[in-house]
Amino acid sequence: MPRLLWPLLGLLLLAGCASNKERPELTEVDQYREASESLESRNYLTAIDQLKELEARFPYGDFAEQAALDLIYAQYRAVDYPATVVAAQRFMRNYPAHPRMDYALYMRGLANFNMEKGLFDNMVSSDKSSKDMGAAKDAFRDFERLVNRFPDSEYAPDARSRMVHIRNQLxxxxxxxxxxxxxxxxxxxxxxxxxxxxxxxxxxxxxxxxxxxxxxxxxxxxxxxxxxxxxxxxxxxxxxxxxxxxxxxxxxxxxxxxxxxxxxxxxxxxx
Structure with a gap:
């Protein structure tokens, strides 16, 4: 029996080592491709993790700026509005001259605009006028900054419409x-x-x-x-x-x- 057990134990150890072997590290291109596929599949939580890992591994890579923009979008679609605001602010701080600055401003405004919405706000009418409007005021400033700096932006018309709504609420x-x-x-x-x-x-x-x-x-x-x-x-x-x-x-x-x-x-x- 002992002669049979030792080879068997050896095989089990080899199998365990093979199962624990990590997959090879992805290149920047492959990792961004995976994150993009997760976004397209609407797996936003997975995409967030992949984009954060991409940023950590390749902070100055070819896809760093686009990954930062995608992270803003993924967090907004995941209904994590505070994280969306933080991601947009970080993008604006790191890339102040980026041609998509209007998008970052717009998304930060949208996140602030929706910050105070409750679970049932999309199903019933909710009057926020009697509550704290701090996030709404932040959204107004974001939209105002957008329309002033980028009056011809594709996001400017919607920003102006939301500004009217916020002023009425205030x-x-x-x-x-x-x-x-x-x-x-x-x-x-x-x-x-x-x-x-x-x-x-x-x-x-x-x-x-x-x-x-x-x-x-x-x-x-x-x-x-x-x-x-x-x-x-x-x-x-x-x-x-x-x-x-x-x-x-x-x-x-x-x-x-x-x-x-x-x-x-x-x-x-x-x-």
Whole structure:
């Protein structure tokens, strides 16, 4: 028996060594080809690993710049928006004169634009105006930088459209805060928020209500001239506004009575 066991053990060891033998290291061309095939097959997580390995092995290779661009795309398609932003920033830092700089800016803007979207945002309408809009502001700056630096870029039209959407959302956020202050009885703070909308977010749908808030706020503060001025601007530019009644007087259905505002203030909006 011992004479038979030793050759058998030897064969098993040789088989184990053969199975553990690593495949030969790929050339830069072959490794980039594999990553490209993974992207084409929509295997984005695999592509991310392959592209990162390519960058680590060939940081100054012939495919380094294209791999960095592909990594931005792969991470975006993998819905890893923070990683997309980091990858785009790294690309812009490493290749500031690259002819695809507009693409990197656009992708960073898209990632920031989608950063706050929840799992069900694509299935139901979601109003983000009452939440923190930090990522949306970052996206606006990215898109603004894109259209200013590359006005003829193929990505510029979509960037401009998204900027309009972001401005509308930011204006609605200011209105949300203005309403909150008004309901709490903080009339001056409410007016200030409404003025900010009128000054910084012109041509957004939020402006008519902002003017109505200013008119009601000045009425509450016993400043009829300022209240009338706000009402006149509203009536002149939006004569059919839902915030004007049949007599062209400001009508805000949610505006609290003076007693209601005091009660809200004292009870921290619990009543």
């Amino acid at each position: 204006a609605r956020q200011e209105l949300h805060v203005a309403r909150y202050y008004a309901r709490r009885g903080a009339i001056i703070a409410s007016i200030n928020r409404a003025q900010y909308v009128v000054k910084h977010y012109q041509q957004t749908p939020a402006v008519p209500e902002a003017l109505a808030i200013m008119a009601k706020g000045y009425q509450r503060l016993k400043q009829p001239e300022l209240a009338e001025k706000s009402r006149d601007v509203l009536a002149l530019n939006w004569p059919d506004s839902k915030f004007l009644d049949n007599d062209k007087q400001v009508d805000l259905a949610w505006w609290p009575d003076e007693d209601d505002g005091l009660l809200s203030l004292l009870t921290f909006d619990l009543l």
